[in-house]
Amino acid sequence: MTRILTLTLNPAIDRTVTLDRLAPGEVHRARAVRDDAGGKGINVASCLADWGLSVAAAGVLGSGNAAAFEALVIAKGIEDRFVWVPGETRTNLKLVDPAGTTDVNLPGLALDPSTLRAVRALLAEAAGPDTIAVLAGSLPAGAEPGLYAELTAELKARGARVLLDASGPALAAALAAEVLPDAVKPNRHELEEWAGRPLPALADVVAAARGLVARGIPLVVVSLGADGAVFVRDGEALHALPPGMEVASTVGAGDALVAGLVAGLCAGTSLADTARLALAFAAGKLTRAGANLPGREAVEVIAKDIAVRALEA
Template identity: 85%
Template sequence: MTRILTLTLNPAIDRTVTLDRLVPGEVHRARAVRDDAGGKGINVASCLADWGLPVTAAGVLGAGNAAAFEALFAAKGIADRCLRVGGETRINLKLVDPAGTTDVNLPGLAVDPATLRAVRAMLAETAGPDTLVVLAGSLPAGAGTGLYAELTADLKARGGRVLLDASGPPLAAALAAAPLPDMVKPNRHELEEWAGRPLPTLADVVEAARDLVRRGIALVVVSLGAEGAVFVRGTEALHALAPAIAVASTVGAGDALVAGLVAGLVADLSLAGTARLALAFAAGKLTRAGANLPGRAPVEAIARTIDVQALTA
């Protein structure tokens, strides 16, 4: 059985503040406040645990407020391989009003060379040929932009498979390195940055994704927000779209899509089956606050409603 490991080097406690209406420059009174232990890889692990898959969460946590993460891991049965360092994990603000969500991401903990060596030693000890590793999120201060590329090489040398969900220079460095990740999950903007051109149509997105596949990445998934996602593997390209759904919170929706992608890969589903499951995870999460799924049966019901179309561009 495939073992699943997620790595979150710059985690956060997501503080969601619900407002009647966000007006810049005004004083506001919150209608509700909610804290969720998160960070991209931890959100992926949370959704996979909800689905019933064993998963290990690794990363770097500030010892000063690690209890929020420890409570999440204990409640969901997530194996904890996170290193503790001095200080506190950052708190990111999510300001929610009827117009949408405004994100305020604070700086994270800085990591020193000794901590990075400990992370690499932990990965060497934990990951092997039967492991699918999700490298997700931004890199903390103290980590070079090439770290994901280096970790990808380390993990693939041990026979592991790597799914990368990153952005900016760390993503660019990983896509310019060898070996390449097995799978990547950029959004449209991140793919545009890599391609160096706008990608306004589905055909444009597919062509840029095919460029990555031709370079040696086995599976490219491009998230498109309300437009669903594009899945490209080999000569096959699909567009998956979820039906309209009542939204409780968008926090962690992209991470839920990655979790659904991992679940489909572990189950050895077809590309269409994987696309349906990934979109169902994301849509199901939208009905819940935080990075949580509504339960297996509701997600399976949503998966049956996902529209998947073959793309020939």
Template identity: 60%
Template structure:
């Protein structure tokens, strides 16, 4: 089995509606609409597949509207290990307007304790010692917030490096677990919510990331949107940024950054290469709609163009 596993408990079909501008309370005529299989782990798997990595995706899908997911997995060569459940996978509406995106995330499928147990067992069976596993995204309403903490401990016991990309109670619970994730990728707002304090300066962000490293997380990446990202380990800290690019879609750029982190860890890269590759993945995604990267050679060109500074 592939050594990279992504797990998405709450996938979604991303419906992106393009508007010239958004005026609340007014009727709008959309310029275009597109549908993409989504969810953090799905997006990450798609980007890794574009890079050429072998990746398995698992999670829980609604069997009534799974076609766009199965088509994506087949087109990209992703090993599909999703459990199917009765009902429909949720749709997330993304309004693209005024050079920005407004997200409307709908509730997910009802997920029983039996489904969670089955998925946990499947993830443990699929994950390889020495491999990488991503636990990503929000949770369905009925799933306990400590699920990521439990999965992290079970996978780490197999010698798997676990990356967590979540927020709110699931992130907080994972940081109280018996085993902490190997890597985290919060954005500024998620880190502020976790700590309960604003992080308005680079010094505050760096201190917050270093505090997580001191607790036992090997790598903390704080994504900062157009300002790039902060990469922190026990021994080093780097700030990575690209010049402004022509943007096709900002949807999934953070997920592309996670894919770049995983690709770098898969090749046992150092921190600078990790920062360059993760930033290049995110930048490359900005030039493409949907969970897609440019060809590998173009991503490497972007990686060489990343500006690296010591914060």
């Protein structure tokens, strides 16, 4: 059985504040407030647990406000492989109004050398030839941009497959490294930032993704928001479109897509079926607050409505 391990080096408590209308410079009265244990890898683990897969979540958490994370791993049966350090995990604000979600991301705990050594030791112990390792999210203060590239090489040396969901200098360093991830999942903006040019048309996105495949990355998935996602590997490119859904919250939708991708890779399904499952995870999450999926049967029903079309080679 495939072992799944997620890594979140810059986690957060996601505080979602619902407003009637967000107006800069004005005083607002919140309609609702909720806190969710978050961070990209933690969100991926949460969705995979909802799907019924065993998953271990690793990363760095502050012991000063541990309750939300402890409650999550207990409630969902996630294996706790975190390194706990003094201090508090950051809180990120999600300001939600009818126009959309405004994110305010606060600084996280700094990653000192001793903590990084503990993370590396934990990954070496947990990962092996039967492992899919998901490296996800921003890097905290104290981490060099090349850290994900280094961890990718270390994990692959142990036989693990590595899926990377990162952005900016961390993504650029990983894509320039000698040892490359097995899969990457940028969104359109992150791919544009790496490519150094706008990618306004679907064909532009696919061409950039094919360029990454040609560099040696077996699978490239680019999320496009309401326009779905493209899935590209050697000799095959697909565009998957989600059905219309009532949206309760967009928080964690991209992470749910990554979780669906991992679930498909674990099951060994075709690229088309993996695309359907990934989009169904993301669409199902949209109906729930936080990084949570509806029941497995509901996700399977959504997957049947995902339109997947082949793109020209």
